[in-house]
Amino acid sequence: MAMQILSGQSHPEFAQQVNERLGTSTGYPGLRSSRFSNGESIVEIKNSVRDGDIYIIQTACEPVNEMLMELLITISACRTASAKRITAVLPCFPYARQDKKDRSRAPNTAKLVANVLEVAGCNHVMTMDLHASQIQGFFNIPVDNLYGESTMIEWIQRNVPLDDVIIVSPDAGGAKRAARLADKLRVDLALIHKERVVANEISRMILVGSVVGKVAIIVDDIADTCGTLSVAVGVLIDNGAKDCLGMVVHGFLSGPAIERINDSALSRLVVANTLPLPPKAQACGKIESVDVSGVFAEAIRRTHNSESISILFR
Numbered sequence: 001m002a003m004q005i006l007s008g009q010s011h012p013e014f015a016q017q018v019n020e021r022l023g024t025s026t027g028y029p030g031l032r033s034s035r036f037s038n039g040e041s042i043v044e045i046k047n048s049v050r051d052g053d054i055y056i057i058q059t060a061c062e063p064v065n066e067m068l069m070e071l072l073i074t075i076s077a078c079r080t081a082s083a084k085r086i087t088a089v090l091p092c093f094p095y096a097r098q099d100k101k102d103r104s105r106a107p108n109t110a111k112l113v114a115n116v117l118e119v120a121g122c123n124h125v126m127t128m129d130l131h132a133s134q135i136q137g138f139f140n141i142p143v144d145n146l147y148g149e150s151t152m153i154e155w156i157q158r159n160v161p162l163d164d165v166i167i168v169s170p171d172a173g174g175a176k177r178a179a180r181l182a183d184k185l186r187v188d189l190a191l192i193h194k195e196r197v198v199a200n201e202i203s204r205m206i207l208v209g210s211v212v213g214k215v216a217i218i219v220d221d222i223a224d225t226c227g228t229l230s231v232a233v234g235v236l237i238d239n240g241a242k243d244c245l246g247m248v249v250h251g252f253l254s255g256p257a258i259e260r261i262n263d264s265a266l267s268r269l270v271v272a273n274t275l276p277l278p279p280k281a282q283a284c285g286k287i288e289s290v291d292v293s294g295v296f297a298e299a300i301r302r303t304h305n306s307e308s309i310s311i312l313f314r
Contacts, residue, residue, distance in 0.1 A: 008058035021297035060094035079121030091274035212240035
């Protein structure tokens with residue numbers, strides 16, 4: 001069963017990095033996408049996929065709906081072209097923040113995405129740092145949730161003296177992620193209790209723990225408008241932190257995000273390259289991107305060869 005890497009339009013640079021690490025350049029990218037004048041997506045698979053082990057790389061960047069539709073069409077086209085196994089490689093899972101019914105008439109859109117991926121013909125999903133691990137339970141097919149924390153740990157060890165470091169979770173939902181990182185680095189942990197009135201708007205934050213004289217590293221899975229990040233930095237500086245850094249896996253950095261980063265006391269924001277950085281973010285001197293394509297490349301290689309993936313995170 002031959003392996004093929006197909007790349008959608010969402011993040012071709014990331015797909016190219018994965019492809020180079022795997023050494024599967026023959027026929028890459030193997031996919032041509034375009035649109036009718038009314039916006040409908042057209043997908044053309046250039047090479048035969050019959051009996052192939054197909055990996056389609058598509059992330060949740062803007063425009064999210066178009067990228068998701070392109071992925072579904074590609075999966076369906078591969079299925080009808082007799083592909084043996086189709087894996088959707090989603091560095092950032094679309095609609096992951098809508099993962100529960102937490103109010104009346106609220107949609108569970110993450111489950112809807114899971115359903116349509118299966119109906120389209122997907123046999124396997126590979127993603128990174130799901131917003132909530134329960135999303136894996138929305139599927140009736142295997143889901144591999146990879147982690148970017150090993151890359152984060154390497155960056156911290158290279159760039160920050162560990163004697164001064166304290167890991168900070170900006171909300172209760174990320175406490176487990178931050179605690180795991182703090183344990184592996186053998187440093188202290190602090191938590192910020194966050195209250196929201198409406199989405200993307202913080203009402204107040206309360207710090208639990210001492211950050212006096214410490215380099216506070218705020219760890220989160222998503223940075224969208226950076227409202228949480230900018231307010232958290234202010235809280236930490238007011239409570240005696242000597243420096244603040246941010247580390248996030250998925251950097252959407254939409255709306256006023258860059259202005260908030262520049263106006264804050266944040267010295268650096270480190271983001272994984274699961275999403276392409278917007279032009280304004282690329283021009284921002286405070287933002288640094290770290291490469292996680294190696295994690296995906298190794299996970300793809302191990303999946304293709306029927307080897308264990310969990311060993312990557314021990």
